[in-house]
Amino acid sequence: MQLEAIERRTTVDLVVDRIARVIKDQKLAAGSRLPGEHELVEQLQVSRPVLREALARLQSLGLVDIQRGRGTFVGDTTSLANCVRLLQSAVTISPQELLSYAELRSAIEVQAARQAAENATAKDIELLSALLKQLDDEELPYAEALEIDFRFHRKLIEIAGNVLMQNLMEVIYEFVLTQMVRTTPTQRENQLGRKLHKAILKAVRDHDPDAAELAMRKHMQAVLDRLRPQEFTNAK
Amino acid sequence: MQLEAIERRTTVDLVVDRIARVIKDQKLAAGSRLPGEHELVEQLQVSRPVLREALARLQSLGLVDIQRGRGTFVGDTTSLANCVRLLQSAVTISPQELLSYAELRSAIEVQAARQAAENATAKDIELLSALLKQLDDEELPYAEALEIDFRFHRKLIEIAGNVLMQNLMEVIYEFVLTQMVRTTPTQRENQLGRKLHKAILKAVRDHDPDAAELAMRKHMQAVLDRLRPQEFTNAK
DNA sequence: TCCTGTTAACATGTATTACAAGTTAACTCG
DNA sequence: CGAGTTAACTTGTAATACATGTTAACAGGA
Numbered sequence: 410m411q412l413e414a415i416e417r418r419t420t421v422d423l424v425v426d427r428i429a430r431v432i433k434d435q436k437l438a439a440g441s442r443l444p445g446e447h448e449l450v451e452q453l454q455v456s457r458p459v460l461r462e463a464l465a466r467l468q469s470l471g472l473v474d475i476q477r478g479r480g481t482f483v484g485d486t487t488s489l490a491n492c493v494r495l496l497q498s499a500v501t502i503s504p505q506e507l508l509s510y511a512e513l514r515s516a517i518e519v520q521a522a523r524q525a526a527e528n529a530t531a532k533d534i535e536l537l538s539a540l541l542k543q544l545d546d547e548e549l550p551y552a553e554a555l556e557i558d559f560r561f562h563r564k565l566i567e568i569a570g571n572v573l574m575q576n577l578m579e580v581i582y583e584f585v586l587t588q589m590v591r592t593t594p595t596q597r598e599n600q601l602g603r604k605l606h607k608a609i610l611k612a613v614r615d616h617d618p619d620a621a622e623l624a625m626r627k628h629m630q631a632v633l634d635r636l637r638p639q640e641f642t643n644a645k
Numbered sequence: 646m647q648l649e650a651i652e653r654r655t656t657v658d659l660v661v662d663r664i665a666r667v668i669k670d671q672k673l674a675a676g677s678r679l680p681g682e683h684e685l686v687e688q689l690q691v692s693r694p695v696l697r698e699a700l701a702r703l704q705s706l707g708l709v710d711i712q713r714g715r716g717t718f719v720g721d722t723t724s725l726a727n728c729v730r731l732l733q734s735a736v737t738i739s740p741q742e743l744l745s746y747a748e749l750r751s752a753i754e755v756q757a758a759r760q761a762a763e764n765a766t767a768k769d770i771e772l773l774s775a776l777l778k779q780l781d782d783e784e785l786p787y788a789e790a791l792e793i794d795f796r797f798h799r800k801l802i803e804i805a806g807n808v809l810m811q812n813l814m815e816v817i818y819e820f821v822l823t824q825m826v827r828t829t830p831t832q833r834e835n836q837l838g839r840k841l842h843k844a845i846l847k848a849v850r851d852h853d854p855d856a857a858e859l860a861m862r863k864h865m866q867a868v869l870d871r872l873r874p875q876e877f878t879n880a881k
Numbered sequence: 882t883c884c885t886g887t888t889a890a891c892a893t894g895t896a897t898t899a900c901a902a903g904t905t906a907a908c909t910c911g
Numbered sequence: 912c913g914a915g916t917t918a919a920c921t922t923g924t925a926a927t928a929c930a931t932g933t934t935a936a937c938a939g940g941a
Contacts, residue, residue, distance in 0.1 A: 417903090419713075419922095419923065419924090420923075420924070421701065421923080421924090425731075429735045432735075433735060445891080445892060445893085446892075446893065447891095447892080455924085455925090456924055456925040456926070457925085457926085458694050458697070458923090458924070458925075458926095459923080459924060459925080461694070461698055461893090461894085462697055462698055462701040462923095463701075465657065465698040465699075465701040465702045465705075466701045466702060466704065466705040467705075468702065469701075469702040469703075469705035469706055470705050470731075470732050470735065472735055472736075475893075476892090476893080476932095476933090477655075477892075477893045477894065477931080477932055477933080478891080478892055478893060478894095478931080478932035478933035478934080479891095479892070479893085479932085479933060479934085480891095480892065480893080480933095481892090481893085486736060487736065487739075487742065488733065488736045488737065488738045488739075488742050488820065489742045489745060491732050491733070491736060492742075492745075492746065492816065492817075492820055494706060495706070495707060495725070495728065495729055495732065495816045496813055496816055497706075498706045498707040498708050498720065498725060498728075499707070499725060499809075499812035499813050499815070499816050500809065500812075500813070501665070501668060501669050501708060502668075502675045502707070502708065502719060502720045502721065502722075502725065502812065503675070503808050503809040503812050504672070504674070504808055504809070505672055506809075508807075509807045509808065509809040509810070510809065512756060512760065512805075512807050512809075512810065513753070513756070513807065513809055513810055513813070515756055516752040516753045516755065516756030516757075516810065517749075517752045517753075519752065519755065519756070520748060520749075520751055520752030520755070521752075524748065569748075571745050571748050571749065572745060573745050573746070573748075573749045574748070574749055574752065577749075577813070622862075626858075653932090655893095655894065655895090656894075656895070657894080657895090681920080681921060681922085682921075682922065683920095683921080691895085691896090692895055692896045692897075693896085693897085694894090694895070694896075694897095695894080695895060695896080697922090697923090698894095711922075712903095712904090712921090712922080713902080713903055713904080713921075713922045713923065714902080714903035714904035714905080714920080714921050714922060714923095715903085715904060715905085715920095715921070715922085716904095716920095716921065716922080717921095717922085882941100883940105883941090884939105884940090884941085885938100885939090885940085885941100886937105886938085886939085886940105887936100887937085887938080887939100888935100888936085888937080888938100889934100889935090889936085889937100890933100890934085890935085890936095891932105891933080891934080891935100892931100892932080892933075892934100893930100893931085893932075893933095894929105894930075894931070894932090895928100895929085895930070895931095896927100896928085896929080896930095897926100897927085897928085897929105898925100898926085898927085898928105899924100899925085899926085899927105900923100900924085900925080900926105901922100901923075901924070901925095902921100902922085902923070902924095903920105903921080903922075903923090904919100904920080904921075904922095905918100905919085905920080905921100906917100906918090906919085906920095907916100907917085907918085907919095908915105908916085908917080908918095909914100909915085909916080909917095910913105910914090910915085910916100911912105911913095911914090911915105
């Protein structure tokens with residue numbers, strides 16, 4: 410006979426659920442005021458610290474907005490904002506390994522290149538073009554070239570128009586940029602990078618998502634290959 | 646003269662930031678134990694209710710996992726998933742938001758498929774194959790088919806071997822899965838999905854990253870196309 | 882009449898103390 | 912050696928008191 414685990418809920422859990430439910434069921438508008446703490450304590454028959462912990466949790470979820478001296482109000486949140494928050498947490502609890510970050514970067518850059526090719530305006534293309542022109546300067550110090558390189562990529566992400574990807578890429582850039590400043594690519598790698606940048610720009614200008622994807626994939630694969638252990642066999 | 650608003654931070658705010666920073670800066674592993682409440686109260690020189698409110702907030706974000714009698718731990722994938730579940734059930738998702746989630750999902754799934762094709766063991770392939778066999782059952786209720794579908798995808802992400810992407814996908818799946826339960830794909834979409842699942846499996850079995858990427862790209866593109874506003878022209 | 886200052890009422894923020902309830906390790910006994 | 916008990920540890924909850932911010936009402940002076 411297989412019995413299921415008994416689920417224990419703390420009083421704080423119950424209060425969180427109750428308040429969240431009331432907000433949802435009564436379709437309370439963002440900004441509408443909830444009863445004060447002392448009244449909620451009375452109504453829910455719980456202690457004030459329990460209520461405050463529940464409200465603290467709801468505040469983190471964006472479901473309520475606690476304003477000292479004024480009261481507690483229904484939060485003005487969106488699922489997108491919450492998703493961003495949770496994605497940040499997911500990043501924080503994940504191991505900080507350069508390869509992991511680079512793989513995620515690759516995933517996002519490729520998808521964003523497709524979307525940029527679909528979305529780009531003439532002005533966007535002009536700006537991307539100007540950035541690549543700056544990168545053509547052979548005298549450019551590496552750190553500066555890297556900075557402009559990342560601005561090119563950031564612009565593509567922006568054009569793609571997905572807030573989640575933008576937020577994640579800021580975290581990734583911060584981590585990856587720190588690491589990449591410490592390594593100098595070869596002349597050959599530089600030239601391949603430039604060539605692929607140009608191919609990406611052309612695909613975006615032509616509004617060709619498949620070409621953009623292909624060029625970005627190659628670009629990212631070159632970046633990943635530099636990071637992975639050198640394996641010359643595929644024996645598995 | 647224009648002065649800026651003075652930002653007031655409560656003690657709870659400060660404690661939240663401090664603990665989050667410690668977790669991040671010390672690269673604490675998911676599941677690692679934090680000092681007990683009484684010790685944290687001592688170290689941070691704040692009252693216990695303040696500390697508990699801060700921990701309650703961090704728990705809502707999935708950054709910590711509070712276990713009665715045992716201690717407080719850095720959040721892990723499971724505790725994060727529980728947070729996501731609670732949160733996403735409290736807010737409604739707009740079609741535009743759903744599209745954002747699906748785009749990020751697409752980015753990661755495609756990268757993961759490449760990596761799965763590089764990494765998969767015979768056992769992995771066997772398991773993937775068994776999942777697809779289950780999906781062949783035409784009598785399978787939609788909700789159940791969807792569940793197995795997501796297990797197939799989760800397995801691919803696992804094989805890819807990037808914990809960061811796994812954690813991010815746990816967040817995304819919660820947001821995406823709920824919506825998909827509510828919409829029933831057409832027979833044609835189902836068949837295309839099945840066909841592409843098989844192509845993905847074949848590519849993984851053959852250790853062919855390019856084929857895996859292509860099949861997954863098609864699969865994800867079909868998902869995205871269902872979500873996008875119906876535009877029949879590319880006039881831009 | 883209008884504006885400034887004061888006060889009281891209301892509301893959240895923080896601290897202290899005490900007890901409840903769950904977990905786990907160590908010890909004792911059969 | 913296994914089961915039961917106990918103590919130590921840990922989080923959960925309650926009660927009480929005070930601090931601090933907000934706002935409305937009122938009074939006084941120009």
